[in-house]
Structures are given as structure tokens and as C-alpha cells.
Amino acid sequence: MMTLNLAVRNLLRNRRRSLGTLVAMSIGCAAILLFGGFSGNINYEMLTRIVQRGGHLQIQHRDFYLYGSGNPTAYGISDYTKILEAIQKDEVLQKMVVVVTPTLQFGGIAGNYAASVSRTVIGNGFVAADINKMRQWNDFGLRSKAPVSPLEGTSPDSAVVGIGVARVLQLCEALKIERCPKPEIGKTTDGAALPDDIAQLSVLETTGAAQNPATSSRMVEVLVVNSKGAPNVTSLEVIRAEDQGVKELDEIAVIMHLSKIQQLVYGKSPPKVTSIMIQLRHTDQIPAATARLTPILAAFSSTQPLAVQDLRTLNPFYVQSIQMFDTIFGFVFVLIGAIVLFTVSNTMNTAVVERTVEIGTLRAIGLRRAGIRRLFVTEGALLGVCGAVLGVVLSFAVSALVNSLDIPWIPPSTVEPVPLTILVAGETRMIVGTTLGLICIAIISAWWPAYRAAELKVVEALRHV
């Protein structure tokens, strides 16, 4: 108590210097927390989108993850309805699971016959109602919301495609997609000869678009190889093009009703799916849910090897992004920590020089070396505590201000612009970690000057001018 009292008074003695150190520390602390809050929000945004699209866990054929992209339907799960039923009936999983829904991935060719264009696609068949339910997941209370899938309530022949697919298949006009320029290629080939009369040409220009079936139709044909190896074709009405967030995916994505694609692939054979997506209430339930699923799946694994994949395995980009942000956060922390270290160290060194005679006096009247060390370390720790607390308050204020401005931006792997959000409040672990880290740095910074002060010879300290 005596040491603390003396330390507080010593800090107040040179208010300007103490204030300067506190300002440097608090700005540093706030910078760390604001960056942490920003990257934390990106983490939540990405995680939420991933969970909304694919759930937390997916039950797949054991080899589907590694080899399924070549021929997805070859890795179908039979008796999937029984697996769904077993999961839905399990008392433990019932408390954790929000949605459990099947999906079938397929590879094929989509074409716009009227426009004479086609391209290879990778598609997914979903239960649309389940997909919309999954898109409501918002465990982190984000301000942005996922768009509702337009497939729900539509006819079985409806489909949604990626913007890139729509562009290549020349559906932009029919789907009213903005910023979708027509390709230059092909404009000068095999068309009819243009009239010589400029007036006649003008008439053709104004009426041509409306009469061009290639650009006004929303119908596409999808060719897939069925389970017996034979080609199968169906016509789909594209009701909307959706940005998939990643260009590579955007250029191949076709989303349709599960029943339709099952009919196309399996015909009259028992239908299969390539994945069963499971969305949990909370992400931290993944280990418990996985453990619970293992014995349930064992009952169905006699004829087909099944595996449970979590979202981290299924989304390596997410893991890499989070690792990258964690690394940047660590780098920022080390950088600011070094600044704090030198600032506090400089302050304490100056204090030691200024108070050398005082140190000699304290030692002369009976304070041990350890007492001197304790005094200066306490002063450093106090600077650390006050600087960190001020930094937390500052970060709360700045984050609240930024959040209130609703600045739009698009985080990685997100399609829609979302309001720029910095999550500091509620991030207890980050706040406590940063605060303790900076206090430790302040204490370490003060330790060396404190050691030097304690090692001063009493006589020399008293003689100091």
C-alpha cells in the first residue's frame, strides 16, 4: 500500500510526462483493439456466410472431399433420408442442430440454345426452404443479412446461376444484370448483310433487341451424365443470377431444386445426395456434434464409408484468411508493444535519473534494493494499467463512432456491401489479452530502470547532482 501510494504520487508529480506516456500507451492499445475488432468482425462475417451457405458440418462419402470434384455423383450417399431421420431424432443433436438438409453436387454443361453458347458448370441441388432457413443464422448478431434464396416456392424447373454463368450464357439482358457488357467476339461473323440504306439500318437497330430470342429468353439447357453414364438433358428457367463472391465459383455455379437434379441424375433409381449439411446453433458445438454423429453414422457405414467434415476443412480459404489476420494482429501488437516498451522505458529511465538523490535517501533510511525495484516497477505497472484502460475506453468510443456511420464495404468472400463494423465491446478475450499484454510490457519496460535504480550505490546516489 505504501509503495502504491508513493508510486501514484510520483507519477502525478510529473504530470506532463506521465500524461504523454499514457496518451502513447492508450493510443497504442486502442489501435490494437480497433484492428482486432475489425479483423474479428471480418472473421464473424466470413464464418457467418460459410455457415449460412454450407452449415457447420457436412456428412459426405469419405473420398468426396478429395476426389468428388471430378465426378460428384459417383460419391453419392444412399439411404440419406434415414440418416437425416436419425439425426433429427437424436435427443442430444436436437438441442444443437438448427438445420439438417441434403444437397447434391453435380458437374455438367449449361447452354443457351438460342444464343448458341454453352459452358461447363458445377451445380448444386438444394431444398430451397432449408437453404433460406440456413441463411437466417446470425449467431454473432451481425448487422448484415444474407439475401433470401429466390428458389423457395418456385417451380421445380427454376434455377439460380452465378453472375459469371449468366454473362457467358448471355442472360444478362433477360435477368436485368447491370454492368454486363456484350462480348465483341462474334459480332461481325455469320450475320445477314446490312442494308445499304441508313434509314433501314436504324429501324433494325431499334427493334432488333426486342426481337432477339437469344437475349430475351431466360431458359437454359443443362446436360448431365446420369448415374448409369448416359447423358441427360433438362431445361431450366433461370430466375436470378447471384454473385457468388468468388469469380471462379461465380463462373460455374448453377443452383437448382434438389428433386429436379436427383431426377436428372438418378432417374427412377433411388436418389442419393453428395452431402448432408448440418447447421448448429453455435460454432463451438462442432466437436460435441461431431462426436455425437460418429456412432450414428457407423450404423450406415457398412455399405458406404462416411465422414464428417467441419467448416474449417471444407473452407481452407477461411482458415487462411483468419490466420493471415491473426498474423497481422500479432505483428501490430508486437509493433505497438515495442513502441510502448520504449516509451515506458524512457519515462522510467528519466525518472530514475531525476530521482537519484531520492533513491539514495530511501536506501539510507532503510529501504532495501527490492523496495526500490518494487517502487519503480509499480510505477511502470500503473502506467500500463491506466494506459490500457484508457485505450479500452478510447477503442470503445472510436468503434461506436465508426459503427454509427454505417460506412459500406465488402468483406472477403462476401457479395453484398455491409456496414463497416468494428467489434470491440463484448470481445472480452481480446480486451483482457491486449490489456494484460500491454501491462506486462509496461512492467518489463520498467524493470530494467528499476533494477538500475536499485543497484545504485547509496553514497553515489546521494552525491548525484
Added chain:
Amino acid sequence: MTEPVAEPPVPQGPVAVLTQVEKTYHLDSISVPVIRGVNILVRHACFTVLLGPSGSGKTTLLNMIGCIDKPDKGEIIVADRKVGEMTDDDLSDFRAKNIGFIFQNFNLLPVLSAYENIEYPMLLAGVSEKKRADRVPKLLEAVGLADRAKNLPGQLSGGQRQRVAIARALALKPKLVIADEPTANLDSQTGQAILSLMRHMVDRYQISFIFSSHDPEVIKSADDTIFLKDGLIQAIRRKGQGDAP
């Protein structure tokens, strides 16, 4: 029925004994002998003055008696303890309990009030709050600063600061108080008042005071006077005993 017979007071031994003490300072390659084989005996409850010109070794000798410096040779015994055998922590504890310091520049802690400056050594020694609350006001009163208890050193005059320093030195009833030129930074009138106060404290608390000065006037107040020149004792004059070699 006979009246109880009061025991005669036990004669107290010397507070400090220095035997063949030597001290040399090394400045780069130059060695400067400061104390050269000094023998001193500081008596109990006596007002001892170290008198000598600047550079005679007064402060060095006081530092060694005050256990904040060690001799290169010789032996120092303070309050019956051999100083040379103690560790740094032992010395700190020993100083806290047995030695009070009064400095030329007062050396009060600027962030503590007069009351707190006097209380501080007692806090270091773990004296209870009740005892502190009892003793500090008495000390303040004894040095005539009862009404200045809450003042910071910066709000006190030089003489008042030195009075606080005297009270602080006496806080733990030490056996010995070391005062290095305590009046050097004071005007002659205030210096005289401080000398009188210290003399009074010696008589009142039966504590040994040893202080340095180059002012021959202080001899009037002293019980013992040690004349020092070039690190050697020239003479020791004890009141009523004349000069000793």
C-alpha cells in the same frame, strides 16, 4: 519496611567504534586516499562534531559510520554490530532501526507531507498505525512544526525542512543520528536554531548525534569534537576531558 532501592543506570557503551579505518577513492587511474587509518569512538548520548576543512574526509567518515559506505581496511562497529559482516539487506534493516540521517539538502521526499515524511521510516520498519499516530505528532511538536503537518516540503522554508528531517531521523528512536553539514544550506540564525534543536534532542532522547561541519562555532554545542585533516585525526576534544591524541 524499607523503600525499594532504585537500580543505578547501566553505563552505556560506545555507539560506534572505528578501528584503523582506511578508505581510498579511485578516479580513473588515480587513487586518492581519503581516510588514512582512523580510530574513533562515538559515545552514547553525546553530541559529536567532525570538524575539518573541505576534503578532509568528514563526509566519507560519516558515510561509513552511517553504514552507507564500507571501508577498504579496518573495522567499524555500530550499535555492537560489525558492519563489514552484514549483507546489503541486513545493512538496510540495520540502518532503518539504528541510524537516523540528516542531510545538508534536507532530502525529504517531495511527494510526502511533513507528517508523512516523518512517518515513512516507521512504515518501513512496520510500526503499527496506532504507534505512528501517537509518535509522529509528538515529533512534529518537538521540532515546532505541529501546524505544518500537512505541508509538502516545497511549502516549507529551509529551516522548517531541516526540522522535518530531524524529526524523521528520530522517528524510530535510533541509537545514532548522522548529520552531514546540516546547517550548510541555512542562514546563520536558522543554522544556530537547528544546532540548538539537535542539542536539545540529544539531551531529551539520549541519542548520539554525530555531524560534520567546517564551522568552528559549532564546538560550543558539542560534547566531543574530532578534528580531521587530510584523512587523519588531528585531535579529539571531549568536553571536560581536554584534548586526546
